[in-house]
Amino acid sequence: MNHLYLTQEHEIFRQGFKKFLAKEAQPFIEKWEEEKMTPRSFWNKLGENGYLCPQLDEKYGGFNADFGYSVVIAEELTKMAGGFGISLHSDIVMPYLESFANEEQKQRWYPGCLSGDQILAIAMTEPGAGSDLANIRTTAVRDGDYYIVNGEKTFITNGYSADLIILAVKTDPKATPAHKGISLIVVEADKTPGFTRGKKLKKLGQHVNDTSELIFADARVPVSNLLGEEGKGFYYLMQKLQQERLVVALEGIVTCEVMLDLTLEYVKQRKAFGKPISQFQNTQFKIADLATEITIGRTFIDTLIRKHMDRENIVTEVSMAKMWSTELAKKVAGECMQLHGGYGYMEEYEISRRYRDVPVSTIYAGTNEIMKTIIAKNLEL
Template sequence: MRRTLFNEDHEAFRQTIRDFIEAEVAPVYHEWEAAGHPPRDFYYKLGELGVFGIQVPEEYGGAGETSFKYQAIISEECARAAVSFGGYGVHVNLVLPYLLKYANEEQKKRWLPPFVTGETMFAIAMTEPGTGSDLAGIQTTAERDGDHYILNGAKTFITGGVLADRVLVVARTSPPSPENRRAGLSILVVDTKSEGYSVGRKLEKIGLRSSDTAELSFNDVRVPVEDLLGEEGRGFEYLTHNLAEERLGIAVSAYASAAAAVEFAKKYVQERTVFGKPVSSFQNTKFVLAECATEVEAARSMVDRAIEALDAGELTPADAAMTKLFCTEVQARVVDKCLQLHGGYGYMLEYPIARLYTDARVTRIYGGTSEVLKTIISKSIGV
């Protein structure tokens, strides 16, 4: 079906991103995977390209674009090449909405210009060992001491945590009340050069191997009170505001991954011969690819509607949950089927389908597990 989501400006931007990936990412991507993250200067290149500042207001050095469509294009082009931009997704899609919404003017002037250039890379630290998705159970504390908070605790599964220059740390600034376990949480924007701040293990994952994921610990880290994001005690409320956009971002990547898998499989089965015939000539191959292409088309339609809804300020938590649930499940089925069409070669890391397969597994976990999303959806339909 004809896609109407993007205009000529969007497609010109797409070509710029595609050219950048071909020149700066694809030739060295295996080195990034071996290292566990891109080189630090890669983020300066993204800053020069302008992708960090697309949605940053012009007065802070950005382009002032409010549409999510440009971020969607980057996700699609990364999936098309079976690569990622490392900590880019957390920096832009997760952290930036918090800075734009809750930072005061002084903080925006201080943080956003280096955000745009890549000089300061941001991450966000919510998850703790033993708490998982239960944010109300956070044990990291930040006690007020004059004009500083004293931060103590630990975080895990922090994407971008190895190379981050500042981290939005969710900590308990006051005890929870019996009536509300979620009360008392605040967000501190912590300088990773602070004394007592340390990066622990760089966690080894089965997929997303070019994206650094780390454990963090805080031992009497002194955080200036002016680095409190928003108001003290409203952290949980702040964390929920960006969930719809975060989940849509995951859905876009999932759909794009499935679409890329179909293209990789089509190319492979047309080139590979079995019993003297191209694999593409067998009925099973045709039927599997037909099924996959149909699922991708359905996911694309859902994603496009959700992007339009987000841009219009109308994307609900339930809408985002449905979109992420559907697209990540489609991704799982389609990538698996397309790997199967590669036969034994699909299990070899030299083929991009193998990378898509391992990268896909986490999308049904982070940003809200499929089970959590089903709970949200069921409530939205009154059951």
């Protein structure tokens, strides 16, 4: 499909990136799945080739690339069946530094983020606070030139490998309403006494991306690592969720497209009762339904990407897209596995990996129930 927001330059970039992934990533996916993380060496190769944070200004070493390049990278990583942690680094966490870091912080952190020497993560979710962000309990109490941080975060993508962690904390636990007490501070993992990582969490899927708990016990973080202003953290988070959810929506629809392609190839080859199962009406109708819904979803998301690149406020539509594409991905995964028959349940077939990787997309970046709440609120219900 031709995307209206992509130019010939984007497509040339795509071909180069596809060749890079074919050589440096695809042969090792199974190993990375077993190790439950993407190795640092791959991050460094991404950095060497300019595939991390290409949107950064040239004066910092970036390419000042538009969001279309991030779309291309996210699409190709998704086709590879892994890499959400990389998109999270470049397209979800880095925008916080772009918008709210001061010049000294940018000079300090940008080089490592571009090279892959400093992997980014963002830590909001806690054992007792997920969607209810205003009620996080991790605190940061001022003590001279440091914040003393206590609390625990969980389900943190890139958490096990991250070097820089944007941490949502309560700097004013007594603030009313509660969200006005939230601030963002940047934790430098190797320079923060009192900070420890939990073990890599055992997940149902998405094994290529490491996920872990983060523990803060009187951790000392310099006040100079405050991102923006105290008490503005909740507002900063709300500003950046549009792009995060758009990336998740995009990855959802790309996953649908990949699963449909895998299934089309399979049903044309697999024979039953003397003919390919693609010739059975049941198969044709199911695939026709899926192809239609996927095409509708892609058209909608492409429109939103164009609007996002034009800096339009599309919070409601992005909430719809995130909900629609991730729910559709679950549906497509189930239908496509069924069409694969028993082989679909075997690890050697990619559809089985897709089937277990998909469900969490309806949970992270705000659950789909939260998406419905946002949509309803913006419809003045």
